[in-house]
Amino acid sequence: MQVGLKEKRARFESLNSTGHEFVSQSSASPSKETLRQQLQELNTRWSDLPVLVEEKSAKVKTCKFRCKILGPKFNPVISAVESWVTLQEQINVLQNWFKDVKVFMAAEQAMAVGEPETLKAQLEQFTVSK
Numbered sequence: 001m002q003v004g005l006k007e008k009r010a011r012f013e014s015l016n017s018t019g020h021e022f023v024s025q026s027s028a029s030p031s032k033e034t035l036r037q038q039l040q041e042l043n044t045r046w047s048d049l050p051v052l053v054e055e056k057s058a059k060v061k062t063c064k065f066r067c068k069i070l071g072p073k074f075n076p077v078i079s080a081v082e083s084w085v086t087l088q089e090q091i092n093v094l095q096n097w098f099k100d101v102k103v104f105m106a107a108e109q110a111m112a113v114g115e116p117e118t119l120k121a122q123l124e125q126f127t128v129s130k
Contacts, residue, residue, distance in 0.1 A: 005049055008095070012046055015102050022105055031120055038101065045094055056080075056087045 019039045026032045063080035 004091075005053060008098075011098060012042075015098055015105075016042065016046075018105055019101065035105075042097070042101070049091065049094070052087055052090070056084050059083055 016039065019035065019042075023032055023036050023039065026035075059080045063076040066076050
């Protein structure tokens with residue numbers, strides 16, 4: 001899982017850089033503030049991922065060890081697997097969010113800056129699709 005995060009880092013950095021560049025070049029508007037907040041949320045989520053992965057990996061290792069000791073009493077393993085699946089789902093949500101933001105930003109760059117109604121509509125559409 002940690003290898004997967006390392007592989008996604010370049011994509012994250014590219015998206016983050018493009019987003020900050022777009023925000024810095026845009027005129028002041030509610031859309032700009034929304035995108036800035038989304039970028040902040042992205043960075044927060046990204047910075048939390050390594051800790052979550054480490055916690056879940058530790059739980060899986062602990063549960064495997066307990067499984068060897070406890071034999072048929074493997075409820076902790078089931079719990080760890082469920083936690084691991086939850087983490088994977090959260091990472092998939094984040095990856096899909098990366099894709100959505102990248103598509104949104106590409107569409108925004110193609111348009112003339114300063115069309116607040118269009119930007120607002122696209123942001124609302126993006127927010128609803130999450």
